[in-house]
Amino acid sequence: MFVQLTCAIVDADAANRQELASFLARFGIPVVAQLNGPDGLPSLLGKPEAPQLVIVNLDPNAAAALRAVGSLPRQYPGVSFFMMSQVLDANLLMDAMHLGVKEFIPLPMSEEKFTAAIERVSQSNGAGKKARVVHVVPTVGGCGSTTIACNVAASLAKLGKTVLVDMDLMRGGVASYFDTRPRFTIADVMEAADKLDKTLLDNALAIHAASGVAVLARPDLPEDTQRVTGPGVSRLLSLLGRLFDFVVVDSAMSIDPIYAATISAADVNLLTMQLNVPSAKNAERFVGAMRRMGVEASKIKIVVNRYVKKGNDIEPEEVERALGLKIAWTVPNDFKTAIAAINFGEPVVIRAPRTEMSTSLIALAHGLSGRPGKAAAA
Ligand SMILES: Nc1ncnc2c1ncn2[C@@H]1O[C@H](COP(=O)(O)OP(=O)(O)OP(=O)(O)O)[C@@H](O)[C@H]1O
Numbered sequence: 001m002f003v004q005l006t007c008a009i010v011d012a013d014a015a016n017r018q019e020l021a022s023f024l025a026r027f028g029i030p031v032v033a034q035l036n037g038p039d040g041l042p043s044l045l046g047k048p049e050a051p052q053l054v055i056v057n058l059d060p061n062a063a064a065a066l067r068a069v070g071s072l073p074r075q076y077p078g079v080s081f082f083m084m085s086q087v088l089d090a091n092l093l094m095d096a097m098h099l100g101v102k103e104f105i106p107l108p109m110s111e112e113k114f115t116a117a118i119e120r121v122s123q124s125n126g127a128g129k130k131a132r133v134v135h136v137v138p139t140v141g142g143c144g145s146t147t148i149a150c151n152v153a154a155s156l157a158k159l160g161k162t163v164l165v166d167m168d169l170m171r172g173g174v175a176s177y178f179d180t181r182p183r184f185t186i187a188d189v190m191e192a193a194d195k196l197d198k199t200l201l202d203n204a205l206a207i208h209a210a211s212g213v214a215v216l217a218r219p220d221l222p223e224d225t226q227r228v229t230g231p232g233v234s235r236l237l238s239l240l241g242r243l244f245d246f247v248v249v250d251s252a253m254s255i256d257p258i259y260a261a262t263i264s265a266a267d268v269n270l271l272t273m274q275l276n277v278p279s280a281k282n283a284e285r286f287v288g289a290m291r292r293m294g295v296e297a298s299k300i301k302i303v304v305n306r307y308v309k310k311g312n313d314i315e316p317e318e319v320e321r322a323l324g325l326k327i328a329w330t331v332p333n334d335f336k337t338a339i340a341a342i343n344f345g346e347p348v349v350i351r352a353p354r355t356e357m358s359t360s361l362i363a364l365a366h367g368l369s370g371r372p373g374k375a376a377a378a
């Protein structure tokens with residue numbers, strides 16, 4: 001069942017409250033109440049739609065503010081209380097613990113620790129990220145990233161609930177590769193966090209009947225690509241990550257904010273390439289950029305598409321040496337099958353499941369699924 005985690009912020013400073021609300025929005029957590037002191041909490045928590053998370057900045061008078069919170073954490077055990085303060089006093093921490101406070105966050109806040117605390121609360125409320133996010137990035141035009149994204153999504157849909165997001169915002173073809181006509185697009189789900197909910201998403205997603213893949217299409221009007229923003233994409237991926245088992249993104253080779261957000265949200269950044277010089281050069285540049293962004297090597301995978309046993313422009317070993325990474329998978333060259341599937345509007349793995357290309361794509365998907373049995377099969 002879908003659970004939307006909601007939050008109340010208690011802070012004497014309005015600017016602080018706003019800043020924290022924007023930060024939480026990045027996790028898809030709407031702030032339903034902003035209070036300037038703990039006094040308003042009892043009536044808020046007594047309501048049926050009470051938030052599951054309450055974040056209290058105890059400053060400037062930490063001990064008094066903690067006293068005002070009093071027995072609320074014990075009274076409402078279903079609500080997680082986070083306390084924040086610049087004062088790191090052992091007595092204060094002890095008092096907070098005795099009151100049943102879940103997390104004590106020293107200020108200035110460490111984003112990393114705060115994120116981990118939020119994730120813990122989300123998990124315990126059944127609202128945590130469960131999906132595996134696969135970000136498919138082309139290294140040159142026409143190297144087959146959309147084909148790979150669509151077929152990986154269609155294969156993963158056999159293992160769990162799968163959504164495919166088209167983030168090739170200007171030229172993307174995901175909806176057409178699945179022959180679906182969505183009424184809404186990614187641009188329509190970029191609204192403020194409190195409006196981005198399950199109902200809105202349900203309307204925006206088109207379900208491909210034969211595969212079960214939910215498709216979130218690129219904007220119809222080129223002008224609407226401007227509505228897609230970094231924070232909006234973070235929010236979207238966070239919400240999809242809680243609703244689906246697999247999130248596949250057909251992307252672009254870019255580190256602009258929306259793509260940077262996707263790179264960091266991804267469990268796997270799958271670089272699609274062909275064995276030729278332009279593709280290898282771009283792969284090298286992009287792997288370098290991701291490394292500088294702090295992406296772990298284990299989250300970067302190289303897939304060679306249109307592989308032939310003999311006659312590639314460059315050898316796989318040369319690419320591996322240049323990238324300092326092994327090629328994780330190769331998909332065989334089969335233009336006839338690939339283009340027939342696109343023209344028909346159905347993924348290869350459904351339209352031509354017995355071809356070598358399909359077997360390869362299904363095995364690639366299983367390897368990406370993160371499920372040990374399936375990965376071993378691949
Ligand atoms: N394994 C393959 N063997 C042969 N042809 C393929 C293979 N994969 C894809 N193609 C063909 O390559 C062309 C480009 O494929 P696709 O649209 O998936 O690439 P892309 O990287 O998404 O391109 P774009 O730059 O337009 O986004 C298509 O005509 C497709 O049929």
Ligand SMILES: [Mg+2]
Binds near residue numbers: 147168172173
């Ligand atoms: Mg494409």
